[in-house]
Amino acid sequence: MTDVARPADATDATDVPPGFERAARLDDVPATGLLGVEMPRDRVCIARLGDEVYAFEDRCSHALYPMSRGELRADGTLVCGWHGATFDCRTGAVCRGPASIDLQQYDVLIRDGDVYVRLRS
Numbered sequence: 001m002t003d004v005a006r007p008a009d010a011t012d013a014t015d016v017p018p019g020f021e022r023a024a025r026l027d028d029v030p031a032t033g034l035l036g037v038e039m040p041r042d043r044v045c046i047a048r049l050g051d052e053v054y055a056f057e058d059r060c061s062h063a064l065y066p067m068s069r070g071e072l073r074a075d076g077t078l079v080c081g082w083h084g085a086t087f088d089c090r091t092g093a094v095c096r097g098p099a100s101i102d103l104q105q106y107d108v109l110i111r112d113g114d115v116y117v118r119l120r121s
């Protein structure tokens with residue numbers, strides 16, 4: 001289980017495109033693991049696989065359990081901690097039910113050791 005973090009509170013980097021919001025320090029995300037972050041408009045789950053970082057809504061599409069309390073496997077499979085649905089953390093796509101709806105993904109940007117996320121339109 002992973003605790004929910006607050007977004008880092010430092011000044012914004014100047015080269016971050018519009019729409020991106022700082023979510024966390026990269027160092028706060030386990031090297032192969034998950035971090036739940038309470039953002040102003042949504043709760044986000046950040047997944048890290050070494051140098052790869054992904055972000056998606058922190059609610060399972062089956063029954064809204066926080067995905068950040070699940071498990072991230074080394075192959076990128078994200079497992080919901082309640083009923084065991086699995087998703088591809090790279091795309092949010094459902095791999096195994098009971099969930100039948102993909103997770104909403106966020107765009108991710110890393111700047112100066114910070115993770116920024118932007119909801120995809």
Ligand code: FES
Nearest residue numbers: 060062063080083
């Ligand atoms: S809440 Fe995730 S599988 Fe049911």
